Amino acid sequence: MKVLIIGGGAVGSAVALFLKLQGGSNVDVTVIEPDPGLAQASSALSAGSIRQQFSNAINVRMSQFGHEVIANAQAWLGVDDEPVELGFVPSGYLFLATGATAVLEANHAVQRDLGAPVRLLDRAALQQRFHWLNSDDVQLASLGEAGEGWFDGYAFARALARKARSLGARWHKARVDGLERAGDRLVAARLADGTRLEADAFVNAAGPWARGVAQLAGIHLPVHARRRTVFAFSCPTALPCTPLVIDPSGCWFRSEGHGFIGAWTPGEYDDDPDDLPLDQPDVAQFEDRLWPALAHRVPAFEALRMTRAWAGYYEVHPLDHNAIIGPHPELTNLLFANGFSGHGLQHAPAVGRGIAEWLLEGGWRSLDLSPFAYERLAEGHAFAELAVI
Numbered sequence: 376m377k378v379l380i381i382g383g384g385a386v387g388s389a390v391a392l393f394l395k396l397q398g399g400s401n402v403d404v405t406v407i408e409p410d411p412g413l414a415q416a417s418s419a420l421s422a423g424s425i426r427q428q429f430s431n432a433i434n435v436r437m438s439q440f441g442h443e444v445i446a447n448a449q450a451w452l453g454v455d456d457e458p459v460e461l462g463f464v465p466s467g468y469l470f471l472a473t474g475a476t477a478v479l480e481a482n483h484a485v486q487r488d489l490g491a492p493v494r495l496l497d498r499a500a501l502q503q504r505f506h507w508l509n510s511d512d513v514q515l516a517s518l519g520e521a522g523e524g525w526f527d528g529y530a531f532a533r534a535l536a537r538k539a540r541s542l543g544a545r546w547h548k549a550r551v552d553g554l555e556r557a558g559d560r561l562v563a564a565r566l567a568d569g570t571r572l573e574a575d576a577f578v579n580a581a582g583p584w585a586r587g588v589a590q591l592a593g594i595h596l597p598v599h600a601r602r603r604t605v606f607a608f609s610c611p612t613a614l615p616c617t618p619l620v621i622d623p624s625g626c627w628f629r630s631e632g633h634g635f636i637g638a639w640t641p642g643e644y645d646d647d648p649d650d651l652p653l654d655q656p657d658v659a660q661f662e663d664r665l666w667p668a669l670a671h672r673v674p675a676f677e678a679l680r681m682t683r684a685w686a687g688y689y690e691v692h693p694l695d696h697n698a699i700i701g702p703h704p705e706l707t708n709l710l711f712a713n714g715f716s717g718h719g720l721q722h723a724p725a726v727g728r729g730i731a732e733w734l735l736e737g738g739w740r741s742l743d744l745s746p747f748a749y750e751r752l753a754e755g756h757a758f759a760e761l762a763v764i
């Protein structure tokens with residue numbers, strides 16, 4: 376079987392890797408990627424963090440597999456004896472609830488059922504554990520005690536690709552700018568360098584650009600490239616390594632080396648246009664949104680200093696903020712691995728494994744990924760993820 380993967384970020388590379396791990400020489404894998412340095416790819420511009428704290432059981436389980444691969448990167452991704460350096464920092468997420476606590480409690484029950492080591496903390500427990508945090512307005516918090524943390528997303532994508540290559544997957548540096556269709560199948564991709572590549576199956580792993588790739592096949596894919604600006608900052612007061620704090624204001628922050636990173640995510644009613652330029656991070660957000668929220672939550676952050684800002688695209692699927700994974704119902708040899716709305720890096724291994732099983736064994740095996748099917752779009756049936764950052 377010949378498989379063409381469009382996009383060589385973490386997701387495309389993970390699909391390539393698991394196809395070769397499972398299919399060996401029976402599967403011919405080519406990844407088409409115009410930007411091998413991943414300068415614009417979300418995988419390189421992300422916050423590189425992993426959590427088990429989702430509202431959907433399937434997302435928890437996908438992260439559990441992601442953690443297995445990331446925490447044991449040498450075993451999964453090592454090539455010969457070269458060290459795999461992902462810089463993984465085991466540390467929890469801390470979700471705070473200042474109003475109603477029902478969602479946090481319901482999510483907690485889902486996570487505990489799956490063995491996720493998460494703990495609910497009331498205000499007193501929160502104050503005792505994190506003395507630097509203002510918890511006056513916090514009703515309840517949820518802390519991940521293991522199986523969460525952060526890592527270098529760029530290094531992760533590169534390590535997935537290097538391992539896939541070592542098993543025989545090929546990379547072709549070009550952009551796909553045409554897809555040829557014959558009835559209910561795709562037959563070939565046309566590349567910007569003039570090459571035409573035929574294949575038995577095509578995987579759309581183009582991240583924030585997935586909508587444009589689907590359009591080449593005449594398919595509507597409601598995935599939107601929404602710019603997110605991440606800020607690095609320092610604080611004159613020494614604080615212990617903080618968890619990744621999810622604040623109800625729409626802001627998050629965590630330790631990064633000797634400093635911190637953080638960002639603000641627009642809410643449902645905030646302006647959030649598509650395709651804003653990545654070379655113009657929205658630095659005004661720091662003063663307008665992030666700093667006031669951070670200074671409220673951590674009094675020592677009143678004196679913080681912003682040191683750097685960069686922007687990347689979330690690939691937002693607004694219907695339910697969950698991914699679209701698996702075949703198109705009519706064009707069945709076109710598979711989607713798209714729309715992760717800001718948590719695709721940690722789910723890349725589970726998606727790669729799932730797509731490989733679908734192509735090589737004809738169905739979902741390790742995890743049932745059918746809740747992410749494209750069909751739900753036509754039916755308008757949302758499969759909502761409530762713990763979205």
Ligand SMILES: Cc1cc2nc3c(=O)[nH]c(=O)nc-3n(C[C@H](O)[C@H](O)[C@H](O)COP(=O)(O)OP(=O)(O)OC[C@H]3O[C@@H](n4cnc5c(N)ncnc54)[C@H](O)[C@@H]3O)c2cc1C
Nearest residue numbers: 382384385386417418421422424551582687718719720721
């Ligand atoms: C600021 C920010 C913070 C984030 N934080 C986290 C986090 O903490 N944890 C987490 O799990 N996720 C996080 N994410 C989300 C995560 O980064 C993405 O979900 C994930 O990296 C998507 O991987 P991908 O391989 O699908 O896309 P990408 O990494 O964007 O790769 C897609 C590739 O497709 C290529 N491509 C595009 N068009 C074509 C074409 N026509 N032909 C061929 N190739 C094409 C591009 O060149 C690109 O390299 C964050 C994202 C951002 C922006």
